[in-house]
Amino acid sequence: MARKDLLDIASLEREEIECLLDQSIPFKELFTRSVKKVPALKGKSVLMLFYEPSTRTHSSFEVAAKRLSADVTNFDVAQSSISKGESVRETVETLQAMRTDYIIVRHGRSGLPGMIARQTKASVINAGDGAHAHPTQALLDAFTIREKFPETTGKKVLIIGDILHSRVARSTSMILKKLGVDVAYLGPGSLVPKNGPENIRRFTDYKEAMAWSPDVIYLLRVQMERQDAQYFPSLREYHKLYGINDARLEEIRKRGLYLMHPGPVNRGVELCDAVMDYERSLINDQVENGIAVRMAVLYWLKPGSENPDII
Amino acid sequence: MEKSLTAHELAFGVECLARAIRDKHRGHPIALIGIRSRGDEVAERILTILSEEDDWDLSFGVLDISLYRDDFEHLHTNPLLQESEIGFPVDGAHIILVDDVLFTGRTIRAALDALSDYGRPAKVELAVLIDRGHREMPIQPDYVGIALDTSRLDHVLVSLEGADGQDLVQIIPKKMP
Numbered sequence: 001m002a003r004k005d006l007l008d009i010a011s012l013e014r015e016e017i018e019c020l021l022d023q024s025i026p027f028k029e030l031f032t033r034s035v036k037k038v039p040a041l042k043g044k045s046v047l048m049l050f051y052e053p054s055t056r057t058h059s060s061f062e063v064a065a066k067r068l069s070a071d072v073t074n075f076d077v078a079q080s081s082i083s084k085g086e087s088v089r090e091t092v093e094t095l096q097a098m099r100t101d102y103i104i105v106r107h108g109r110s111g112l113p114g115m116i117a118r119q120t121k122a123s124v125i126n127a128g129d130g131a132h133a134h135p136t137q138a139l140l141d142a143f144t145i146r147e148k149f150p151e152t153t154g155k156k157v158l159i160i161g162d163i164l165h166s167r168v169a170r171s172t173s174m175i176l177k178k179l180g181v182d183v184a185y186l187g188p189g190s191l192v193p194k195n196g197p198e199n200i201r202r203f204t205d206y207k208e209a210m211a212w213s214p215d216v217i218y219l220l221r222v223q224m225e226r227q228d229a230q231y232f233p234s235l236r237e238y239h240k241l242y243g244i245n246d247a248r249l250e251e252i253r254k255r256g257l258y259l260m261h262p263g264p265v266n267r268g269v270e271l272c273d274a275v276m277d278y279e280r281s282l283i284n285d286q287v288e289n290g291i292a293v294r295m296a297v298l299y300w301l302k303p304g305s306e307n308p309d310i311i
Numbered sequence: 312m313e314k315s316l317t318a319h320e321l322a323f324g325v326e327c328l329a330r331a332i333r334d335k336h337r338g339h340p341i342a343l344i345g346i347r348s349r350g351d352e353v354a355e356r357i358l359t360i361l362s363e364e365d366d367w368d369l370s371f372g373v374l375d376i377s378l379y380r381d382d383f384e385h386l387h388t389n390p391l392l393q394e395s396e397i398g399f400p401v402d403g404a405h406i407i408l409v410d411d412v413l414f415t416g417r418t419i420r421a422a423l424d425a426l427s428d429y430g431r432p433a434k435v436e437l438a439v440l441i442d443r444g445h446r447e448m449p450i451q452p453d454y455v456g457i458a459l460d461t462s463r464l465d466h467v468l469v470s471l472e473g474a475d476g477q478d479l480v481q482i483i484p485k486k487m488p
Contacts, residue, residue, distance in 0.1 A: 002388040019391075026375060026392040035428035038378035040389075068378075299378075299389055 002302040005117040005124040008133035028292035041070040047100040051107040064294035101303045123301040138171035140290040153180030161220030190231040244271040318478035324456030329360035342370035354409035372397035379421035401430030413439040416448035
């Protein structure tokens with residue numbers, strides 16, 4: 001089934017997710033060729049509308065779109081009329097007049113990409129909205145885990161960190177649950193939501209969480225820019241309680257666990273330097289897979305299709 | 312009236328292709344590349360026959376051309392992608408592209424584009440199991456298994472053992488309104 005927009009993971013069926021992940025494999029295979037570009041979206045235009053800073057997601061989408069031969073335009077928020085007081089609605093009307101085919105949106109307000117999607121014929125891809133969703137991150141995480149565990153059902157993933165503010169935690173744990181993965185959270189009580197999905201375990205103690213014997217450890221970034229209140233005493237304290245230090249890395253290595261992180265990492269907070277050289281770190285795989293998955297998403301969505309998503 | 316080709320006739324077509332390729336290239340390294348889907352199965356069958364020869368350097372690959380099609384705009388959903396598998400260097404290779412049916416020539420146009428993104432072959436030839444005519448592009452096959460006389464609007468449905476469970480070709484005339 002064709003969809004117009006990709007706004008969150010919640011509205012995707014398991015079959016659609018698996019189909020998208022399968023479709024990402026041939027795109028990844030393209031990266032080994034001398035010419036990495038294919039003409040599939042030749043003549044289509046992709047507009048990047050980022051209201052929040054982003055380096056990885058932004059460049060990943062840009063590379064993905066360019067490898068599909070689409071034309072990419074950056075709507076630079078700092079230099080645009082938005083800083084002159086233009087509303088999002090007016091901006092979208094302007095973009096509609098430009099007849100762009102795909103709009104990739106990141107915004108601090110939850111639900112804003114959905115609002116844009118309802119107002120335009122273009123396909124809208126949510127590249128992160130507030131603490132709501134980050135569907136392409138979830139897809140690339142699931143893809144990366146599936147590369148290591150083709151049968152995902154029953155595998156265990158421990159997500160560590162600031163669950164409360166994290167759209168990555170929300171979207172990624174949702175996609176993993178849909179794929180039959182057992183998910184648990186570990187973090188300071190103040191940063192782990194009390195009323196979330198029932199079937200997700202919550203730990204506050206590192207040792208207890210490790211006794212649950214996860215297959216994958218997923219570290220979240222401590223979002224210093226998103227915290228107006230103090231949720232934990234200090235970064236040093238956080239590192240001591242939940243960070244991957246040398247001793248913990250040794251234990252992780254002994255158990256052969258995989259390590260993931262959506263990036264960018266705060267060294268000395270979520271993890272120590274040695275983690276970057278850990279042979280079962282999937283952090284670089286996540287970056288590479290991100291491009292393949294985003295190409296598959298762009299290829300799958302149909303701008304202006306007749307059955308747009310109802311949000 | 313509906314016409315059809317039997318498994319026996321198809322096997323004979325594959326045999327003709329293999330014989331023509333063998334007579335022309337015996338002993339020289341060639342690479343067969345089948346176009347998904349069903350071209351790969353035809354290529355595999357040709358390979359099996361050619362492999363009976365000793366000391367012949369034969370390579371085999373599969374090409375998916377979905378990303379190179381020129382009809383995206385007209386499709387409601389984009390075609391499902393599968394992996395291309397070309398495990399040998401395309402640069403300087405002598406390649407024989409293999410497909411099940413040659414019709415408008417657009418698939419072959421796309422395949423040539425896709426192939427050139429893997430490298431620069433020394434030579435590319437085209438082998439098709441069935442040539443049903445009605446080209447829309449200046450593309451002609453080097454080897455033809457079966458030449459079929461069809462009308463432009465006929466449907467030629469090819470079923471092969473591996474993909475569909477049986478070898479059969481049906482030619483279904485377009486019904487007049």
